[in-house]
Amino acid sequence: MRLQHLPFQEVNSRLRNSGLNLQLGQFCFAITTKLASVAQSLSILYADFEVFDSSVFVDFPVSVASGHNWFSSISKSAEFRFDGYAPFNPLPLQHAPALIEWGMNWCVSSQINTFLIIHAAVIEKNGWAAVLPAPPGSGKSTLTATLIQEGWRLLSDELTLVDPVTFRVHPFPRPVSLKNQSIDIVAKRYPGLVFGPLSTDTSKGTVCHLKPPETSVSRQSESCPIAWIIFPKYEAGSATEFAPKAKSLTFIDVADNAFNFSRLGYAGFYALRNVLDRASCYQLRYSCLDDAVQIFDQLKSAE
Incomplete structure (x- = not known):
């Protein structure tokens, strides 16, 4: 029920x-x-x-x-x-x-140590996942909230769970955490979305959670392989830039963003290496959500 x-x-x-x-x-x-x-x-x-x-x-x-x-x-x-x-x-x-x-x-x-757990959003389209690692303030959650209204399936806003044997991502599609001006940006862009209560004056400012899409919840048992690792960065007024990122640097940055990379030891190293063998890696800088959405549309159609 x-x-x-x-x-x-x-x-x-x-x-x-x-x-x-x-x-x-x-x-x-x-x-x-x-x-x-x-x-x-x-x-x-x-x-x-x-x-x-x-x-x-x-x-x-x-x-x-x-x-x-x-x-x-x-x-x-x-x-x-x-x-x-x-x-x-x-x-x-x-x-x-x-x-x-x-x-x-x-x-x-x-x-949990049955998965390699990366501090990153992860979304899916056409059977392939895009992992979005980024530090706080990068606009990761705003971008994630936008993309899941544009046809991408939410796997997680915060925790990318990688199976160290199959290298597939397993969903954990809980509410998307939005902060400060991002709340109004997403609410105005997509009227009718369902939000939880506002929590004001937290250590992160004003926080509000966005209800995950019903389709993401109903498909939460469906894992998928990773096709892309994209490091997003929102910079007000910047031109949109989308460029490849070296896999050696991606490995270091993703390992730094993983909660249990060192605890898993060789299993964590082996899992991340195999993910990177199969994934394309990029850096994205943007100030316009429409531009970012277009890039992701082109990304999935080109795969």
């Missing part, structure tokens, strides 16, 4: 008791919370995901709870926990909807 078909009263009951079990890509999360803001955000952003009963195997039991931090200026706070462990300092209570998203990313990036 999809979450949207579950009465909100039942959603709330599960969140407050045994947990709301959601299948997110390869992983099952059991989420508990008594916070109405988190319940509402999950109901909006995860409406198309499958919900399971308590008999399913859970990979990540997680929770967000409110409390008082007596050693901080924050009077009411929200705390994320994974299996009872709190990996982050408490945040202001109004940031709870964003905190659950950040926490779920942390669970996979820090606990």
